[in-house]
Amino acid sequence: MNSVKIAEMDWMTYRDKVQDGACKILLPVGAIEQHGPHMSLNPDVLIPEHIACQVAERSGGMLVAPPIAYGYKSQVKSGGGNFFPGTTCVSGRSLEEYAYDVILAFTEHGNREFIVLNGHYENSMFLVEAADRAVKQARLSGIEIKVILLSYWDFISETTIEKVFPDGFSGWAVEHGGVLETSIMLKIHPKLVDMSKVVDMPPAEFPPYDVFxxxxxxxxxxxxxxxxxxxxxxxxxxxxxxxxxxxxxxxx
Known part of the structure:
Protein backbone atom coordinates (compact mmCIF):
# COMPACT_ATOMS: atom_id res chain seq x y z
CA MET A 1 0.00 0.00 0.00
CA ASN A 2 1.37 3.38 -1.05
CA SER A 3 0.61 5.61 1.93
CA VAL A 4 2.06 8.78 3.43
CA LYS A 5 1.12 7.53 6.91
CA ILE A 6 4.07 6.12 8.82
CA ALA A 7 1.79 3.86 10.87
CA GLU A 8 0.68 2.06 7.70
CA MET A 9 4.22 1.21 6.55
CA ASP A 10 6.37 -1.75 7.36
CA TRP A 11 9.58 -0.81 9.12
CA MET A 12 11.88 -1.47 6.19
CA THR A 13 9.86 0.72 3.83
CA TYR A 14 9.88 3.45 6.45
CA ARG A 15 13.63 3.08 7.01
CA ASP A 16 14.36 3.40 3.30
CA LYS A 17 12.18 6.50 2.94
CA VAL A 18 13.74 8.43 5.81
CA GLN A 19 17.41 7.52 5.35
CA ASP A 20 19.74 10.53 5.60
CA GLY A 21 16.87 12.82 6.57
CA ALA A 22 15.22 12.46 3.17
CA CYS A 23 11.69 13.24 4.41
CA LYS A 24 10.02 15.90 6.46
CA ILE A 25 7.87 14.48 9.23
CA LEU A 26 4.41 15.96 9.73
CA LEU A 27 3.18 15.46 13.29
CA PRO A 28 -0.52 16.30 13.88
CA VAL A 29 -1.40 17.21 17.47
CA GLY A 30 -4.98 17.58 18.64
CA ALA A 31 -7.30 16.90 21.56
CA ILE A 32 -10.26 14.82 22.61
CA GLU A 33 -12.82 17.48 23.46
CA GLN A 34 -16.57 17.99 23.20
CA HIS A 35 -17.67 19.98 20.16
CA GLY A 36 -21.36 20.25 20.93
CA PRO A 37 -24.14 17.65 20.64
CA HIS A 38 -23.91 17.66 16.84
CA MET A 39 -20.32 16.48 16.42
CA SER A 40 -17.82 13.84 17.53
CA LEU A 41 -15.16 14.35 20.18
CA ASN A 42 -12.20 14.24 17.81
CA PRO A 43 -12.30 17.09 15.24
CA ASP A 44 -9.11 18.54 16.76
CA VAL A 45 -7.33 15.29 15.81
CA LEU A 46 -9.02 14.49 12.50
CA ILE A 47 -8.69 17.95 10.97
CA PRO A 48 -4.90 18.40 11.35
CA GLU A 49 -4.33 14.76 10.36
CA HIS A 50 -6.38 15.25 7.18
CA ILE A 51 -4.51 18.45 6.31
CA ALA A 52 -1.17 16.77 7.01
CA CYS A 53 -1.98 13.84 4.72
CA GLN A 54 -3.14 16.13 1.92
CA VAL A 55 -0.02 18.27 2.23
CA ALA A 56 2.23 15.18 2.21
CA GLU A 57 0.50 13.70 -0.83
CA ARG A 58 0.67 16.97 -2.73
CA SER A 59 4.20 17.98 -1.79
CA GLY A 60 6.18 14.73 -1.86
CA GLY A 61 9.12 14.11 0.45
CA MET A 62 6.87 14.20 3.51
CA LEU A 63 5.49 11.54 5.81
CA VAL A 64 2.71 11.80 8.40
CA ALA A 65 3.35 10.52 11.92
CA PRO A 66 0.52 9.06 13.99
CA PRO A 67 -1.23 12.01 15.66
CA ILE A 68 -0.93 12.91 19.30
CA ALA A 69 -4.60 12.69 20.22
CA TYR A 70 -4.71 14.01 23.79
CA GLY A 71 -4.19 17.75 24.25
CA TYR A 72 -3.86 20.33 26.98
CA LYS A 73 -6.84 21.14 29.21
CA SER A 74 -9.84 22.68 27.48
CA GLN A 75 -10.23 26.30 28.59
CA VAL A 76 -13.63 27.89 29.16
CA LYS A 77 -13.14 30.81 26.77
CA SER A 78 -11.71 28.78 23.89
CA GLY A 79 -13.01 25.22 24.28
CA GLY A 80 -15.86 25.26 26.77
CA GLY A 81 -13.80 23.94 29.66
CA ASN A 82 -13.50 20.54 31.28
CA PHE A 83 -17.08 20.30 32.53
CA PHE A 84 -18.34 18.00 29.78
CA PRO A 85 -18.12 14.18 29.73
CA GLY A 86 -15.84 13.10 26.91
CA THR A 87 -13.44 16.03 27.13
CA THR A 88 -10.29 14.12 28.07
CA CYS A 89 -7.21 16.27 28.55
CA VAL A 90 -3.68 16.06 29.89
CA SER A 91 -1.51 18.52 31.79
CA GLY A 92 0.76 20.92 29.97
CA ARG A 93 3.77 19.07 31.36
CA SER A 94 2.51 15.74 29.99
CA LEU A 95 1.85 17.15 26.52
CA GLU A 96 5.23 18.87 26.43
CA GLU A 97 7.10 15.73 27.47
CA TYR A 98 5.14 13.54 25.05
CA ALA A 99 5.78 15.77 22.04
CA TYR A 100 9.43 16.19 23.07
CA ASP A 101 9.93 12.43 23.32
CA VAL A 102 8.21 11.76 19.99
CA ILE A 103 10.33 14.32 18.12
CA LEU A 104 13.55 12.90 19.58
CA ALA A 105 12.46 9.33 18.82
CA PHE A 106 11.95 10.25 15.16
CA THR A 107 15.31 12.03 15.23
CA GLU A 108 16.96 8.73 16.17
CA HIS A 109 15.60 7.24 12.92
CA GLY A 110 17.54 9.83 10.93
CA ASN A 111 14.79 12.43 10.50
CA ARG A 112 15.95 16.02 10.71
CA GLU A 113 12.98 18.25 9.86
CA PHE A 114 9.58 18.26 11.54
CA ILE A 115 6.34 20.13 10.98
CA VAL A 116 4.11 20.01 14.05
CA LEU A 117 0.55 20.72 12.87
CA ASN A 118 -1.63 21.80 15.77
CA GLY A 119 -5.41 21.45 15.81
CA HIS A 120 -6.20 22.53 19.39
CA TYR A 121 -5.60 26.14 20.44
CA GLU A 122 -4.67 25.33 24.04
CA ASN A 123 -1.72 23.16 22.96
CA SER A 124 0.28 25.99 21.44
CA MET A 125 2.79 27.12 24.06
CA PHE A 126 3.46 23.62 25.37
CA LEU A 127 4.39 22.55 21.84
CA VAL A 128 6.67 25.60 21.62
CA GLU A 129 8.48 24.39 24.71
CA ALA A 130 8.70 20.80 23.42
CA ALA A 131 10.14 21.96 20.09
CA ASP A 132 12.67 24.30 21.69
CA ARG A 133 13.90 21.64 24.10
CA ALA A 134 14.09 18.96 21.39
CA VAL A 135 16.24 21.17 19.15
CA LYS A 136 18.59 21.95 22.03
CA GLN A 137 18.81 18.32 23.17
CA ALA A 138 19.58 17.09 19.65
CA ARG A 139 22.30 19.73 19.32
CA LEU A 140 23.95 18.43 22.50
CA SER A 141 24.27 15.10 20.66
CA GLY A 142 25.81 16.79 17.65
CA ILE A 143 22.61 16.64 15.58
CA GLU A 144 20.93 19.66 14.01
CA ILE A 145 17.16 19.39 13.62
CA LYS A 146 14.50 21.89 12.62
CA VAL A 147 10.98 21.99 14.07
CA ILE A 148 8.26 24.11 12.48
CA LEU A 149 5.15 24.67 14.58
CA LEU A 150 1.91 25.84 13.00
CA SER A 151 -1.83 25.92 13.64
CA TYR A 152 -3.90 25.36 10.51
CA TRP A 153 -6.30 28.25 11.17
CA ASP A 154 -3.46 30.75 10.82
CA PHE A 155 -3.49 30.01 7.07
CA ILE A 156 -7.11 31.08 6.60
CA SER A 157 -7.28 34.49 4.93
CA GLU A 158 -9.67 37.35 5.62
CA THR A 159 -11.07 36.79 2.14
CA THR A 160 -12.09 33.22 3.00
CA ILE A 161 -13.46 34.32 6.38
CA GLU A 162 -15.68 36.88 4.64
CA LYS A 163 -16.87 34.18 2.23
CA VAL A 164 -17.66 31.72 5.02
CA PHE A 165 -19.28 34.40 7.20
CA PRO A 166 -21.08 36.76 4.80
CA ASP A 167 -23.10 38.20 7.70
CA GLY A 168 -20.01 38.97 9.78
CA PHE A 169 -17.42 37.00 11.75
CA SER A 170 -17.75 36.90 15.54
CA GLY A 171 -14.05 36.10 15.99
CA TRP A 172 -11.77 33.13 16.50
CA ALA A 173 -12.28 33.07 20.27
CA VAL A 174 -15.85 31.76 19.95
CA GLU A 175 -15.43 29.42 16.97
CA HIS A 176 -15.25 26.29 19.14
CA GLY A 177 -17.77 23.84 17.66
CA GLY A 178 -19.01 26.59 15.35
CA VAL A 179 -19.21 27.08 11.60
CA LEU A 180 -15.53 26.60 10.77
CA GLU A 181 -14.90 23.28 12.51
CA THR A 182 -18.34 21.92 11.65
CA SER A 183 -17.95 22.83 7.97
CA ILE A 184 -14.58 21.10 7.77
CA MET A 185 -15.97 17.98 9.43
CA LEU A 186 -18.97 17.97 7.07
CA LYS A 187 -16.46 17.85 4.24
CA ILE A 188 -14.03 15.22 5.56
CA HIS A 189 -16.11 13.11 8.00
CA PRO A 190 -19.82 13.82 7.38
CA LYS A 191 -20.86 10.68 9.26
CA LEU A 192 -19.48 12.24 12.45
CA VAL A 193 -21.76 15.28 12.18
CA ASP A 194 -25.51 15.36 12.85
CA MET A 195 -26.88 18.77 11.87
CA SER A 196 -30.29 17.86 13.31
CA LYS A 197 -28.72 18.20 16.78
CA VAL A 198 -27.26 21.66 16.19
CA VAL A 199 -27.98 24.22 18.91
CA ASP A 200 -28.50 27.63 17.30
CA MET A 201 -27.25 30.25 19.74
CA PRO A 202 -25.64 33.69 19.77
CA PRO A 203 -21.84 33.86 20.14
CA ALA A 204 -20.64 33.49 23.72
CA GLU A 205 -19.59 36.59 25.62
CA PHE A 206 -16.93 36.45 28.34
CA PRO A 207 -15.42 38.92 30.79
CA PRO A 208 -11.83 40.04 30.06
CA TYR A 209 -10.31 37.70 32.65
CA ASP A 210 -10.17 34.04 33.69
CA VAL A 211 -11.12 32.59 37.06
CA PHE A 212 -10.12 29.36 38.80
Missing part, protein backbone atom coordinates in the same frame (compact mmCIF):
# COMPACT_ATOMS: atom_id res chain seq x y z
CA UNK A 213 -11.87 27.14 39.56
CA UNK A 214 -13.66 27.77 36.26
CA UNK A 215 -17.33 28.72 36.40
CA UNK A 216 -19.55 26.39 34.31
CA UNK A 217 -22.19 29.12 34.09
CA UNK A 218 -19.90 30.94 31.63
CA UNK A 219 -20.55 28.25 29.00
CA UNK A 220 -23.68 27.26 27.11
CA UNK A 221 -25.07 23.87 28.10
CA UNK A 222 -24.48 22.76 24.48
CA UNK A 223 -20.71 23.20 24.87
CA UNK A 224 -20.33 25.22 21.69
CA UNK A 225 -19.27 28.87 21.83
CA UNK A 226 -21.16 29.94 18.70
CA UNK A 227 -23.80 28.54 16.39
CA UNK A 228 -22.79 25.95 13.77
CA UNK A 229 -26.20 26.23 12.06
CA UNK A 230 -24.80 27.80 8.88
CA UNK A 231 -22.02 25.24 8.43
CA UNK A 232 -21.83 23.46 5.07
CA UNK A 233 -19.46 21.02 3.39
CA UNK A 234 -18.88 23.64 0.68
CA UNK A 235 -17.56 26.07 3.27
CA UNK A 236 -15.35 23.28 4.58
CA UNK A 237 -13.89 22.87 1.10
CA UNK A 238 -13.09 26.57 0.84
CA UNK A 239 -11.26 26.49 4.19
CA UNK A 240 -9.38 23.26 3.53
CA UNK A 241 -8.37 24.17 -0.01
CA UNK A 242 -6.75 27.37 1.18
CA UNK A 243 -5.00 25.80 4.19
CA UNK A 244 -3.65 22.84 2.21
CA UNK A 245 -2.49 24.98 -0.71
CA UNK A 246 -0.73 27.54 1.49
CA UNK A 247 0.92 25.02 3.80
CA UNK A 248 2.08 22.94 0.83
CA UNK A 249 3.49 25.98 -0.94
CA UNK A 250 5.21 27.30 2.19
CA UNK A 251 6.95 24.09 3.27
CA UNK A 252 7.53 22.06 0.09
Missing amino acids: PPDPDWVSSSGTLSSPAKATAEKGSWILDECIEKISRTFS
Whole structure:
Protein backbone atom coordinates (compact mmCIF):
# COMPACT_ATOMS: atom_id res chain seq x y z
CA MET A 1 0.00 0.00 0.00
CA ASN A 2 1.37 3.38 -1.05
CA SER A 3 0.61 5.61 1.93
CA VAL A 4 2.06 8.78 3.43
CA LYS A 5 1.12 7.53 6.91
CA ILE A 6 4.07 6.12 8.82
CA ALA A 7 1.79 3.86 10.87
CA GLU A 8 0.68 2.06 7.70
CA MET A 9 4.22 1.21 6.55
CA ASP A 10 6.37 -1.75 7.36
CA TRP A 11 9.58 -0.81 9.12
CA MET A 12 11.88 -1.47 6.19
CA THR A 13 9.86 0.72 3.83
CA TYR A 14 9.88 3.45 6.45
CA ARG A 15 13.63 3.08 7.01
CA ASP A 16 14.36 3.40 3.30
CA LYS A 17 12.18 6.50 2.94
CA VAL A 18 13.74 8.43 5.81
CA GLN A 19 17.41 7.52 5.35
CA ASP A 20 19.74 10.53 5.60
CA GLY A 21 16.87 12.82 6.57
CA ALA A 22 15.22 12.46 3.17
CA CYS A 23 11.69 13.24 4.41
CA LYS A 24 10.02 15.90 6.46
CA ILE A 25 7.87 14.48 9.23
CA LEU A 26 4.41 15.96 9.73
CA LEU A 27 3.18 15.46 13.29
CA PRO A 28 -0.52 16.30 13.88
CA VAL A 29 -1.40 17.21 17.47
CA GLY A 30 -4.98 17.58 18.64
CA ALA A 31 -7.30 16.90 21.56
CA ILE A 32 -10.26 14.82 22.61
CA GLU A 33 -12.82 17.48 23.46
CA GLN A 34 -16.57 17.99 23.20
CA HIS A 35 -17.67 19.98 20.16
CA GLY A 36 -21.36 20.25 20.93
CA PRO A 37 -24.14 17.65 20.64
CA HIS A 38 -23.91 17.66 16.84
CA MET A 39 -20.32 16.48 16.42
CA SER A 40 -17.82 13.84 17.53
CA LEU A 41 -15.16 14.35 20.18
CA ASN A 42 -12.20 14.24 17.81
CA PRO A 43 -12.30 17.09 15.24
CA ASP A 44 -9.11 18.54 16.76
CA VAL A 45 -7.33 15.29 15.81
CA LEU A 46 -9.02 14.49 12.50
CA ILE A 47 -8.69 17.95 10.97
CA PRO A 48 -4.90 18.40 11.35
CA GLU A 49 -4.33 14.76 10.36
CA HIS A 50 -6.38 15.25 7.18
CA ILE A 51 -4.51 18.45 6.31
CA ALA A 52 -1.17 16.77 7.01
CA CYS A 53 -1.98 13.84 4.72
CA GLN A 54 -3.14 16.13 1.92
CA VAL A 55 -0.02 18.27 2.23
CA ALA A 56 2.23 15.18 2.21
CA GLU A 57 0.50 13.70 -0.83
CA ARG A 58 0.67 16.97 -2.73
CA SER A 59 4.20 17.98 -1.79
CA GLY A 60 6.18 14.73 -1.86
CA GLY A 61 9.12 14.11 0.45
CA MET A 62 6.87 14.20 3.51
CA LEU A 63 5.49 11.54 5.81
CA VAL A 64 2.71 11.80 8.40
CA ALA A 65 3.35 10.52 11.92
CA PRO A 66 0.52 9.06 13.99
CA PRO A 67 -1.23 12.01 15.66
CA ILE A 68 -0.93 12.91 19.30
CA ALA A 69 -4.60 12.69 20.22
CA TYR A 70 -4.71 14.01 23.79
CA GLY A 71 -4.19 17.75 24.25
CA TYR A 72 -3.86 20.33 26.98
CA LYS A 73 -6.84 21.14 29.21
CA SER A 74 -9.84 22.68 27.48
CA GLN A 75 -10.23 26.30 28.59
CA VAL A 76 -13.63 27.89 29.16
CA LYS A 77 -13.14 30.81 26.77
CA SER A 78 -11.71 28.78 23.89
CA GLY A 79 -13.01 25.22 24.28
CA GLY A 80 -15.86 25.26 26.77
CA GLY A 81 -13.80 23.94 29.66
CA ASN A 82 -13.50 20.54 31.28
CA PHE A 83 -17.08 20.30 32.53
CA PHE A 84 -18.34 18.00 29.78
CA PRO A 85 -18.12 14.18 29.73
CA GLY A 86 -15.84 13.10 26.91
CA THR A 87 -13.44 16.03 27.13
CA THR A 88 -10.29 14.12 28.07
CA CYS A 89 -7.21 16.27 28.55
CA VAL A 90 -3.68 16.06 29.89
CA SER A 91 -1.51 18.52 31.79
CA GLY A 92 0.76 20.92 29.97
CA ARG A 93 3.77 19.07 31.36
CA SER A 94 2.51 15.74 29.99
CA LEU A 95 1.85 17.15 26.52
CA GLU A 96 5.23 18.87 26.43
CA GLU A 97 7.10 15.73 27.47
CA TYR A 98 5.14 13.54 25.05
CA ALA A 99 5.78 15.77 22.04
CA TYR A 100 9.43 16.19 23.07
CA ASP A 101 9.93 12.43 23.32
CA VAL A 102 8.21 11.76 19.99
CA ILE A 103 10.33 14.32 18.12
CA LEU A 104 13.55 12.90 19.58
CA ALA A 105 12.46 9.33 18.82
CA PHE A 106 11.95 10.25 15.16
CA THR A 107 15.31 12.03 15.23
CA GLU A 108 16.96 8.73 16.17
CA HIS A 109 15.60 7.24 12.92
CA GLY A 110 17.54 9.83 10.93
CA ASN A 111 14.79 12.43 10.50
CA ARG A 112 15.95 16.02 10.71
CA GLU A 113 12.98 18.25 9.86
CA PHE A 114 9.58 18.26 11.54
CA ILE A 115 6.34 20.13 10.98
CA VAL A 116 4.11 20.01 14.05
CA LEU A 117 0.55 20.72 12.87
CA ASN A 118 -1.63 21.80 15.77
CA GLY A 119 -5.41 21.45 15.81
CA HIS A 120 -6.20 22.53 19.39
CA TYR A 121 -5.60 26.14 20.44
CA GLU A 122 -4.67 25.33 24.04
CA ASN A 123 -1.72 23.16 22.96
CA SER A 124 0.28 25.99 21.44
CA MET A 125 2.79 27.12 24.06
CA PHE A 126 3.46 23.62 25.37
CA LEU A 127 4.39 22.55 21.84
CA VAL A 128 6.67 25.60 21.62
CA GLU A 129 8.48 24.39 24.71
CA ALA A 130 8.70 20.80 23.42
CA ALA A 131 10.14 21.96 20.09
CA ASP A 132 12.67 24.30 21.69
CA ARG A 133 13.90 21.64 24.10
CA ALA A 134 14.09 18.96 21.39
CA VAL A 135 16.24 21.17 19.15
CA LYS A 136 18.59 21.95 22.03
CA GLN A 137 18.81 18.32 23.17
CA ALA A 138 19.58 17.09 19.65
CA ARG A 139 22.30 19.73 19.32
CA LEU A 140 23.95 18.43 22.50
CA SER A 141 24.27 15.10 20.66
CA GLY A 142 25.81 16.79 17.65
CA ILE A 143 22.61 16.64 15.58
CA GLU A 144 20.93 19.66 14.01
CA ILE A 145 17.16 19.39 13.62
CA LYS A 146 14.50 21.89 12.62
CA VAL A 147 10.98 21.99 14.07
CA ILE A 148 8.26 24.11 12.48
CA LEU A 149 5.15 24.67 14.58
CA LEU A 150 1.91 25.84 13.00
CA SER A 151 -1.83 25.92 13.64
CA TYR A 152 -3.90 25.36 10.51
CA TRP A 153 -6.30 28.25 11.17
CA ASP A 154 -3.46 30.75 10.82
CA PHE A 155 -3.49 30.01 7.07
CA ILE A 156 -7.11 31.08 6.60
CA SER A 157 -7.28 34.49 4.93
CA GLU A 158 -9.67 37.35 5.62
CA THR A 159 -11.07 36.79 2.14
CA THR A 160 -12.09 33.22 3.00
CA ILE A 161 -13.46 34.32 6.38
CA GLU A 162 -15.68 36.88 4.64
CA LYS A 163 -16.87 34.18 2.23
CA VAL A 164 -17.66 31.72 5.02
CA PHE A 165 -19.28 34.40 7.20
CA PRO A 166 -21.08 36.76 4.80
CA ASP A 167 -23.10 38.20 7.70
CA GLY A 168 -20.01 38.97 9.78
CA PHE A 169 -17.42 37.00 11.75
CA SER A 170 -17.75 36.90 15.54
CA GLY A 171 -14.05 36.10 15.99
CA TRP A 172 -11.77 33.13 16.50
CA ALA A 173 -12.28 33.07 20.27
CA VAL A 174 -15.85 31.76 19.95
CA GLU A 175 -15.43 29.42 16.97
CA HIS A 176 -15.25 26.29 19.14
CA GLY A 177 -17.77 23.84 17.66
CA GLY A 178 -19.01 26.59 15.35
CA VAL A 179 -19.21 27.08 11.60
CA LEU A 180 -15.53 26.60 10.77
CA GLU A 181 -14.90 23.28 12.51
CA THR A 182 -18.34 21.92 11.65
CA SER A 183 -17.95 22.83 7.97
CA ILE A 184 -14.58 21.10 7.77
CA MET A 185 -15.97 17.98 9.43
CA LEU A 186 -18.97 17.97 7.07
CA LYS A 187 -16.46 17.85 4.24
CA ILE A 188 -14.03 15.22 5.56
CA HIS A 189 -16.11 13.11 8.00
CA PRO A 190 -19.82 13.82 7.38
CA LYS A 191 -20.86 10.68 9.26
CA LEU A 192 -19.48 12.24 12.45
CA VAL A 193 -21.76 15.28 12.18
CA ASP A 194 -25.51 15.36 12.85
CA MET A 195 -26.88 18.77 11.87
CA SER A 196 -30.29 17.86 13.31
CA LYS A 197 -28.72 18.20 16.78
CA VAL A 198 -27.26 21.66 16.19
CA VAL A 199 -27.98 24.22 18.91
CA ASP A 200 -28.50 27.63 17.30
CA MET A 201 -27.25 30.25 19.74
CA PRO A 202 -25.64 33.69 19.77
CA PRO A 203 -21.84 33.86 20.14
CA ALA A 204 -20.64 33.49 23.72
CA GLU A 205 -19.59 36.59 25.62
CA PHE A 206 -16.93 36.45 28.34
CA PRO A 207 -15.42 38.92 30.79
CA PRO A 208 -11.83 40.04 30.06
CA TYR A 209 -10.31 37.70 32.65
CA ASP A 210 -10.17 34.04 33.69
CA VAL A 211 -11.12 32.59 37.06
CA PHE A 212 -10.12 29.36 38.80
CA PRO A 213 -11.87 27.14 39.56
CA PRO A 214 -13.66 27.77 36.26
CA ASP A 215 -17.33 28.72 36.40
CA PRO A 216 -19.55 26.39 34.31
CA ASP A 217 -22.19 29.12 34.09
CA TRP A 218 -19.90 30.94 31.63
CA VAL A 219 -20.55 28.25 29.00
CA SER A 220 -23.68 27.26 27.11
CA SER A 221 -25.07 23.87 28.10
CA SER A 222 -24.48 22.76 24.48
CA GLY A 223 -20.71 23.20 24.87
CA THR A 224 -20.33 25.22 21.69
CA LEU A 225 -19.27 28.87 21.83
CA SER A 226 -21.16 29.94 18.70
CA SER A 227 -23.80 28.54 16.39
CA PRO A 228 -22.79 25.95 13.77
CA ALA A 229 -26.20 26.23 12.06
CA LYS A 230 -24.80 27.80 8.88
CA ALA A 231 -22.02 25.24 8.43
CA THR A 232 -21.83 23.46 5.07
CA ALA A 233 -19.46 21.02 3.39
CA GLU A 234 -18.88 23.64 0.68
CA LYS A 235 -17.56 26.07 3.27
CA GLY A 236 -15.35 23.28 4.58
CA SER A 237 -13.89 22.87 1.10
CA TRP A 238 -13.09 26.57 0.84
CA ILE A 239 -11.26 26.49 4.19
CA LEU A 240 -9.38 23.26 3.53
CA ASP A 241 -8.37 24.17 -0.01
CA GLU A 242 -6.75 27.37 1.18
CA CYS A 243 -5.00 25.80 4.19
CA ILE A 244 -3.65 22.84 2.21
CA GLU A 245 -2.49 24.98 -0.71
CA LYS A 246 -0.73 27.54 1.49
CA ILE A 247 0.92 25.02 3.80
CA SER A 248 2.08 22.94 0.83
CA ARG A 249 3.49 25.98 -0.94
CA THR A 250 5.21 27.30 2.19
CA PHE A 251 6.95 24.09 3.27
CA SER A 252 7.53 22.06 0.09
